[in-house]
Amino acid sequence: MMRRFEHARILMYSHDTFGLGHLRRCRTIAHSLVEDYGGLNVLIISGATIAGAFDYRARVDFVKIPSVIKLRNGEYTSLERHIDLQETLKMRQSIIRHTAETFQPDIFIVDKEPLGLRGEVEETLSYLKTRGTTLVLGLREVMDAPHLLEAEWKKSDVMRKIGRFYDMIWAYGPPDFYDPLTGLDVPAQVSAKMKFVGFLQRSLSHDEMPGHRPEGDYILVTTGGGGDGAELIHNVIHAYQQDPELQHKALIVLGPYMPVKKRRKLIKKGGKIPQIKIIEFDSHMEELIAGAKAVVAMGGYNTYCEILSFDKPALIVPRVKPREEQLIRARRAAELGLVEMLLPEEADDAPRFAAALRALPDRPRPSQSNPDLRLAGLVNISEIVGGWLDQRTHPHLSVVDGAS
The missing domain is CATH 3.40.50.2000 (Glycogen Phosphorylase B;)
Incomplete structure (x- = not known):
């Protein structure tokens, strides 16, 4: 039987400036969680220009923030060229904060960018921290070459702020494949929060097959x-x-x-x-x-x-x-x-x-x-989230923090 958590809420943030990877990962996790837990609602904040082109299961929805695109040189620009980048970032920051205040999530999951694009999530993290929301940073199993990631994070003091804000860091891969923070100077406070949940397994939807699938082998x-x-x-x-x-x-x-x-x-x-x-x-x-x-x-x-x-x-x-x-x-x-x-x-x-x-x-x-390969990410995330929601419903229970 499906477990129920009435009125439980999870907010997810996906900055989405280049490609579809962040939104697709958030959507996969959201769909898995609502399948496992009745009464749970998930809202995804996304900057993807085509966020609306995907279908979403019942109790999963998205809020679209103005799109920013990353150029091939790594710089950013507003999708709407007549709007200044700083104005776009201010709008995004305001919508993110307002959504969090209105939605009042039990858990806030941030995908890949610890402080959001150009720090746009920091204010919301600070606000949600004061009201006891569980804050999670989800990292791909590979982030980038260590020297590039370290230079990027040092500019905004990211590692210290991860330690300050987040309750847990999910690495979306097994520990024997790759460590997303390898080669970085990781404080003990941050490494203690790391959980290698595993790769996120995908499955077929129950809908009809799309018309694009060819006949025969391809x-x-x-x-x-x-x-x-x-x-x-x-x-x-x-x-x-x-x-x-x-x-x-x-x-x-x-x-x-x-x-x-x-x-x-x-x-x-x-x-x-x-x-x-x-x-x-x-x-x-x-x-x-x-x-x-x-x-x-x-x-x-x-x-x-x-x-x-x-x-x-x-x-x-x-x-x-x-x-x-x-x-x-x-x-x-x-x-x-x-x-x-x-x-x-x-x-x-x-x-x-x-x-x-x-x-x-x-x-x-x-x-x-590799016959021993296991894709257990969604199962492990579900266990962790179930433990946290149990703790909120029954505060006398000890917190289950899931697989390491």
Whole structure:
């Protein structure tokens, strides 16, 4: 029987400036929690321009804050160019604070950015701390190269503020895969709050299959949000052009953030190859990955979890700048035999890339390389949250703080 926590509330924050990773991760956790606990309501604050393109389960909703986009050089700008970035950030900060005051959450979960984009969540963290809300920071299992993360966090005194504000830090991976804070000077106060909950397993929704799923066997090519995915798609198409023996059907998903000019060019180029079908976006990527014979991807966190969840042979061509997160994840996964990795310059070599694509469907699945692999993140998060909500309902009980 489903446990009930009447009027329990969880607020989640997802800054969303480049790609879909943060929102998709928050949505996955939210859906899992409302499935496990009746009476629980989850509200996600998101800056994703297409937050409304996804479906949400009952008792999960979102508040859209004005969008800010990250440029390829790592700088930010307002999506609406006529609005000043500082004005946009002020609006975002005000909406976040007002939402927290109105919603009055029992738990506040912040995804990846400890203080929010440019510190926009700090004021809300301070407010919620005074009213006893449990504050959680959720970190990808790989954040970035240590020297880049350390430089970024030092500017705003982030590590000290993590220790001051947060009750727990969830690392969304197992401890033997990677530590998101590796190479950093982590105070004891912060390391004591770390919980490695595990990778977040994905499953198929109970809805009908999307119309985009092709008949028969196919390789899925995905770049996530697609903002910097054009090069990978170009290289896939080029490999098919150069190698007539490459006959696998390929479904290419460009991603909603791919620049329009690049999108049109790739659709035109790919349209000349009978084995290739190109679509712009699908909000049910889980179904497309589950149906694929194999996956070619840049290897963002969500795609990686889906590759593991549906046990698909995978070829990863990671982004290598400005962040090194995908590169670090792909190297570690390749080291463990879970995926095959090519660097972007290696994928530029059409014969080499074509050979890797030809062999891909027959390479070992992740479970064959690593049979002990477990994706327990959602189960562990549910246990932790259930313990906290129990404590609020029955304050005399001891707090259950879940899996480490």
